[in-house]
Amino acid sequence: TTIFIFNGPNLNLLGTREPEIYGTTTLAEIDAACVAKAREHGLSVDFRQSNHEGVLVDWIHQAHKAKARAIIINAAAYTHTSIALLDAAKAVTPPVIEVHLSDPHTREEFRHKSYIGEAAVACFKGKGLQSYLDAIDAVAAL
Numbered sequence: 001t002t003i004f005i006f007n008g009p010n011l012n013l014l015g016t017r018e019p020e021i022y023g024t025t026t027l028a029e030i031d032a033a034c035v036a037k038a039r040e041h042g043l044s045v046d047f048r049q050s051n052h053e054g055v056l057v058d059w060i061h062q063a064h065k066a067k068a069r070a071i072i073i074n075a076a077a078y079t080h081t082s083i084a085l086l087d088a089a090k091a092v093t094p095p096v097i098e099v100h101l102s103d104p105h106t107r108e109e110f111r112h113k114s115y116i117g118e119a120a121v122a123c124f125k126g127k128g129l130q131s132y133l134d135a136i137d138a139v140a141a142l
């Protein structure tokens, strides 16, 4: 079965985007590491990124229709703004797990609120790439 991993706005720029916060690992490197980690558990990964809120909503619906094992999502800035993503996460059957490279709670106050977190069964944050790998281990243990 497949774990869908969705990444929100600006995460396509990882590697050069604010490296003092996000490190220098690229999104392609995160994708490859997630595929390898999932394979250890006999799972496959469908890894995607979009800068568009509605596309992310559509992908959550697609993951549901595809009977995904789980949805791991780094909603990026939409974490803190998007009721649409929260409602989508609430509307679907696969468990949703929230991930972040940084720890939003140690940053600006406007990053402290997570809408998607209201529907997530777990959150892994503050560990860069390792946040994603911990989320995959958690899915395998569900």
Ligand code: DQA
Pocket: 009, 010, 011, 074, 075, 076, 077, 078, 079, 099, 100, 101, 102, 103, 104, 111
């Ligand atoms: C982020 C944290 C968010 O606050 C920010 O808007 C991002 C990335 C992270 O992975 O640390 O774009 O989700």
